[in-house]
Amino acid sequence: MNFSQNFFEIFQIDVAFDLDGPDLSARYQALQRRVHPDRYAGQGDQAERLATQWATQVNEAYATLSEPLARASYLLDLQGVVLAQNPTLDPAFLFEQIELRESLDEIRQSGSL
Known part of the structure:
Protein backbone atom coordinates (compact mmCIF):
# COMPACT_ATOMS: atom_id res chain seq x y z
CA MET A 1 0.00 0.00 0.00
CA ASN A 2 0.97 3.57 -0.61
CA PHE A 3 0.08 6.31 1.88
CA SER A 4 -0.33 8.82 -0.95
CA GLN A 5 -3.22 6.85 -2.46
CA ASN A 6 -6.70 8.32 -2.22
CA PHE A 7 -9.39 6.23 -0.56
CA PHE A 8 -10.73 4.93 -3.86
CA GLU A 9 -7.25 3.82 -4.94
CA ILE A 10 -6.76 1.98 -1.65
CA PHE A 11 -9.72 -0.24 -2.53
CA GLN A 12 -8.91 -0.25 -6.27
CA ILE A 13 -12.32 1.09 -7.25
CA ASP A 14 -13.40 3.88 -9.58
CA VAL A 15 -13.65 7.39 -8.19
CA ALA A 16 -17.43 7.82 -8.17
CA PHE A 17 -20.26 8.60 -5.81
CA ASP A 18 -22.22 5.46 -6.70
CA LEU A 19 -20.44 2.35 -5.57
CA ASP A 20 -21.21 -1.27 -4.82
CA GLY A 21 -21.52 -1.51 -1.02
CA PRO A 22 -21.03 -5.28 -0.74
CA ASP A 23 -17.99 -5.09 -3.04
CA LEU A 24 -16.49 -2.29 -0.93
CA SER A 25 -17.11 -4.34 2.22
CA ALA A 26 -15.45 -7.42 0.71
CA ARG A 27 -12.44 -5.37 -0.39
CA TYR A 28 -12.22 -3.83 3.09
CA GLN A 29 -12.24 -7.23 4.77
CA ALA A 30 -9.59 -8.56 2.38
CA LEU A 31 -7.35 -5.55 3.02
CA GLN A 32 -7.80 -5.81 6.77
CA ARG A 33 -6.71 -9.44 6.64
CA ARG A 34 -3.54 -8.33 4.81
CA VAL A 35 -2.62 -5.32 6.94
CA HIS A 36 -3.97 -6.16 10.40
CA PRO A 37 -1.26 -5.46 13.00
CA ASP A 38 -1.66 -8.92 14.56
CA ARG A 39 -0.16 -10.42 11.39
CA TYR A 40 3.03 -8.49 12.08
CA ALA A 41 3.37 -9.26 15.79
CA GLY A 42 6.90 -10.33 16.59
CA GLN A 43 8.33 -8.88 13.36
CA GLY A 44 9.78 -5.82 15.03
CA ASP A 45 8.53 -2.44 16.13
CA GLN A 46 8.83 -0.87 12.69
CA ALA A 47 6.74 -3.58 11.01
CA GLU A 48 4.11 -3.36 13.73
CA ARG A 49 3.93 0.46 13.53
CA LEU A 50 3.64 0.35 9.75
CA ALA A 51 0.88 -2.26 9.94
CA THR A 52 -0.98 -0.11 12.46
CA GLN A 53 -0.70 2.89 10.15
CA TRP A 54 -1.97 0.84 7.19
CA ALA A 55 -4.87 -0.56 9.19
CA THR A 56 -5.79 2.93 10.38
CA GLN A 57 -5.71 4.24 6.80
CA VAL A 58 -7.89 1.36 5.57
CA ASN A 59 -10.37 1.91 8.43
CA GLU A 60 -10.60 5.64 7.69
CA ALA A 61 -11.04 4.99 3.96
CA TYR A 62 -13.80 2.45 4.58
CA ALA A 63 -15.61 4.67 7.10
CA THR A 64 -15.55 7.55 4.62
CA LEU A 65 -16.56 5.64 1.50
CA SER A 66 -19.26 3.55 3.17
CA GLU A 67 -21.16 6.65 4.36
Whole structure:
Protein backbone atom coordinates (compact mmCIF):
# COMPACT_ATOMS: atom_id res chain seq x y z
CA MET A 1 0.00 0.00 0.00
CA ASN A 2 0.97 3.57 -0.61
CA PHE A 3 0.08 6.31 1.88
CA SER A 4 -0.33 8.82 -0.95
CA GLN A 5 -3.22 6.85 -2.46
CA ASN A 6 -6.70 8.32 -2.22
CA PHE A 7 -9.39 6.23 -0.56
CA PHE A 8 -10.73 4.93 -3.86
CA GLU A 9 -7.25 3.82 -4.94
CA ILE A 10 -6.76 1.98 -1.65
CA PHE A 11 -9.72 -0.24 -2.53
CA GLN A 12 -8.91 -0.25 -6.27
CA ILE A 13 -12.32 1.09 -7.25
CA ASP A 14 -13.40 3.88 -9.58
CA VAL A 15 -13.65 7.39 -8.19
CA ALA A 16 -17.43 7.82 -8.17
CA PHE A 17 -20.26 8.60 -5.81
CA ASP A 18 -22.22 5.46 -6.70
CA LEU A 19 -20.44 2.35 -5.57
CA ASP A 20 -21.21 -1.27 -4.82
CA GLY A 21 -21.52 -1.51 -1.02
CA PRO A 22 -21.03 -5.28 -0.74
CA ASP A 23 -17.99 -5.09 -3.04
CA LEU A 24 -16.49 -2.29 -0.93
CA SER A 25 -17.11 -4.34 2.22
CA ALA A 26 -15.45 -7.42 0.71
CA ARG A 27 -12.44 -5.37 -0.39
CA TYR A 28 -12.22 -3.83 3.09
CA GLN A 29 -12.24 -7.23 4.77
CA ALA A 30 -9.59 -8.56 2.38
CA LEU A 31 -7.35 -5.55 3.02
CA GLN A 32 -7.80 -5.81 6.77
CA ARG A 33 -6.71 -9.44 6.64
CA ARG A 34 -3.54 -8.33 4.81
CA VAL A 35 -2.62 -5.32 6.94
CA HIS A 36 -3.97 -6.16 10.40
CA PRO A 37 -1.26 -5.46 13.00
CA ASP A 38 -1.66 -8.92 14.56
CA ARG A 39 -0.16 -10.42 11.39
CA TYR A 40 3.03 -8.49 12.08
CA ALA A 41 3.37 -9.26 15.79
CA GLY A 42 6.90 -10.33 16.59
CA GLN A 43 8.33 -8.88 13.36
CA GLY A 44 9.78 -5.82 15.03
CA ASP A 45 8.53 -2.44 16.13
CA GLN A 46 8.83 -0.87 12.69
CA ALA A 47 6.74 -3.58 11.01
CA GLU A 48 4.11 -3.36 13.73
CA ARG A 49 3.93 0.46 13.53
CA LEU A 50 3.64 0.35 9.75
CA ALA A 51 0.88 -2.26 9.94
CA THR A 52 -0.98 -0.11 12.46
CA GLN A 53 -0.70 2.89 10.15
CA TRP A 54 -1.97 0.84 7.19
CA ALA A 55 -4.87 -0.56 9.19
CA THR A 56 -5.79 2.93 10.38
CA GLN A 57 -5.71 4.24 6.80
CA VAL A 58 -7.89 1.36 5.57
CA ASN A 59 -10.37 1.91 8.43
CA GLU A 60 -10.60 5.64 7.69
CA ALA A 61 -11.04 4.99 3.96
CA TYR A 62 -13.80 2.45 4.58
CA ALA A 63 -15.61 4.67 7.10
CA THR A 64 -15.55 7.55 4.62
CA LEU A 65 -16.56 5.64 1.50
CA SER A 66 -19.26 3.55 3.17
CA GLU A 67 -21.16 6.65 4.36
CA PRO A 68 -22.84 8.61 1.49
CA LEU A 69 -22.47 12.09 2.99
CA ALA A 70 -18.85 11.50 3.98
CA ARG A 71 -18.18 10.02 0.52
CA ALA A 72 -19.73 13.08 -1.17
CA SER A 73 -17.65 15.41 0.98
CA TYR A 74 -14.51 13.40 0.20
CA LEU A 75 -15.24 13.49 -3.54
CA LEU A 76 -15.66 17.25 -3.37
CA ASP A 77 -12.41 17.50 -1.44
CA LEU A 78 -10.65 15.51 -4.18
CA GLN A 79 -11.96 18.11 -6.64
CA GLY A 80 -10.62 20.95 -4.51
CA VAL A 81 -13.97 21.97 -3.00
CA VAL A 82 -13.55 22.17 0.77
CA LEU A 83 -16.90 22.14 2.56
CA ALA A 84 -15.56 23.91 5.63
CA GLN A 85 -15.02 26.93 3.38
CA ASN A 86 -18.56 26.65 2.00
CA PRO A 87 -20.75 26.01 5.06
CA THR A 88 -23.91 27.30 3.36
CA LEU A 89 -23.93 24.69 0.59
CA ASP A 90 -27.01 22.48 0.77
CA PRO A 91 -26.14 18.74 0.88
CA ALA A 92 -28.88 17.99 -1.68
CA PHE A 93 -27.27 20.49 -4.04
CA LEU A 94 -23.89 18.83 -3.52
CA PHE A 95 -25.30 15.38 -4.27
CA GLU A 96 -26.93 16.71 -7.42
CA GLN A 97 -23.65 18.26 -8.57
CA ILE A 98 -21.80 14.99 -8.04
CA GLU A 99 -24.43 13.04 -9.97
CA LEU A 100 -24.35 15.57 -12.81
CA ARG A 101 -20.55 15.36 -13.02
CA GLU A 102 -20.69 11.57 -13.08
CA SER A 103 -23.33 11.64 -15.84
CA LEU A 104 -21.18 14.02 -17.86
CA ASP A 105 -18.14 11.78 -17.39
CA GLU A 106 -20.14 8.74 -18.54
CA ILE A 107 -21.33 10.61 -21.64
CA ARG A 108 -17.78 11.69 -22.44
CA GLN A 109 -16.46 8.16 -22.01
CA SER A 110 -19.15 6.69 -24.26
CA GLY A 111 -18.31 9.20 -26.99
CA SER A 112 -21.89 10.49 -27.18
CA LEU A 113 -20.87 14.10 -26.55
